[in-house]
Amino acid sequence: MGRVVLVTGVARQLGGRFVRRVQRDPDVDRVIAVDAVAPGHPLGDAVFVRADIRQPAVARVLAEHAVDTVVHLDVTGTPLGGGGSRGSVKETNVIGTMQLLGACQKSPTVRRFVVKSSTNVYGSASRDPAVFTESTPPKALPSGGFAKDAVEVEGYVRGFARRRPDVAVCVLRLANIVGPNADTPLVEYFSLPVLPTVFGYDPRLQFVHEDDVVDVLELAAAEPRRGTHNSGTFNIAGEGVLTLSQCARRLGRPTAPFLLPAVRWVGSALRTVGMTDFSPEQIRLLTHGRVVSTVQMREVLGYTPKYTTAEAFADFARSRGEGLLPPEALARAVDRLADLSRGARERTTRSRTTQSAG
Template sequence: MGKVVLVTGVARQLGGRFVRRVQRDPDVDRVIAVDASPPEHHLGGASFVQADIRQPTIARVLAEHAVDTVVHMDVTATALGRDGRGSRGSVKETNVIGTMQLLGACQKSPTVQRLVVKSSTSVYGSAPKDPAVFTETTPPKSLPSGGFAKDAVEVEGYVRGFARRRPDVAVCVLRFANILGPAADSPLAEYFGLPVLPTVFGYDPRLQFVHEDDAVEVLRLAAHEPARGTLNSGTFNIAGDGQLLLSQCSRRLGRPTVPVLLPAVTWVGSALRTVGMTDFSPEQIRLLTHGRVVATRQMRETLGFRPKYTTAEAFADFVRSRGPGLLPPSALAGAVDRIAALPLAGGHPSAN
């Protein structure tokens, strides 16, 4: 008998992609795809079960299908927006209450042997005195006070409690950097889709990305029995090699930036949310102010995963999928370089 894998959050593009990918593995017998809303994309040969993980019915689903592997992908920053789950309160309920219900069901299940949880590097927060690079054991300087980042912190706390109560279950937590790609639907992807990018005056944060293809592949790897010399349990940072400055991102997109003084950034974010342009949340403002970079040594050496895409390559693929910006990237880069060379900008007149 092969594995029976249950996947939550399959109505989203990333969840659907993972379901289609994992069912092709030879040691997987069945895939049970779960979401409160029917997906608009196909799920291949997976069995779709319409169920809300916030409800106790998820325990019955685990029991009926004798699930041995659970991949929890329904921890997200934004709602789907078409099924009534659009408010921040309902998203938090799905993230936190849904995770509690799912873990309670897993704890009672005699068949569950492996649990994989999609988390986020946002658990480290973004603060002015952060270390240059976060490892998996680095405590945040300032715990997230709200939004998705706080949800992720709470979710990981409940997962650690589950791991203590069920030491026989292999638990793997994957902390993803911002996921980008042609189908990316995150708040940061929406931000990069703006015709003009508001930035925080005086700050140029460092950012990391992981390509959606790599995200699917590392989830698949974590859901399997570990290969020799690797360990598919524990907590791992997941990100592509390298980093990009926000200014580099804007030039590669061909989108100009509008620096805004820090006290006014919150007002700009509220205005953008009001007109429905993007979810410019306080946690995203902190990321776009202070940035965040994580170490991925454990991902490579312990988990045994090497991303196909670097941070720059993941961003380049995202840029190709979005089409040209207001300005050609080469022209925008040249204009920025010329401005930087002006004496008032600290450059050398001879550079002109």
């Protein structure tokens, strides 16, 4: 008998892609696809079970199918299809994870648990280290939004791992996911015609391509390869970083710098009209940025992403088409403004030096 893999969150594109991929594994006998709504995309030969993981019924699904591997992808920052509320998303993230872990704890067949988390757990603050490792504590824990959900989810997963030491647990802290079909709050932000930014800040950002996410999920869900170990917590990101201004130039979208209090007001206005989840945690990310180490991903998990951060974002930018301004023209304009600003500072410095000498 091959392995039986249960996947949550299959109504989203990422969940659907992973379900179709994991079926190709010759060691997998059956895939049980679970979501509260029917997916609008094919799931191959997977058995679809319409179930809300916030309800105890998920325990019956585990028992009925003798599931041995659980891949929990129903942890997200956006409502499915743009509907629903922040409250319902939080309930699915936190309450749903609690119910699922409770069911797994009672299941005698479950041997592997993989959960999609986020580098958002590190938060974003002015005193952050240049690079976060998996063991680096955040300077300030996220106070709300999806970032706080991810922190709570990881806390429940750690408790489960202590109670069931016989289960191999893998936590994948994904950087900001981008790609043609990515569905995240930051993708919604980058899809705005004009990008509101925080005046005086140009944060460093990391991205991971959705194709790499599917690949690393497959690796985490499988039996470990020789010389690798796929239990534990791993940062997942493409190599390199981009600044927010570089992202804007690649998209051909102009930026609108605001003082920080005004950015909060803009975020509130955007949430009111339902355009994007411009939460306080996202504002902190767009102020201070975040960079994580991927040494563990490469050396322990044994995964090297196909896309760098720049390549992942370039593919995303191509999928969005041309912005309001041609990227080349926008880049030239930004560079010209930088030259003018630098020249003005140099002239001011020379003038002050001359006055002091006189």
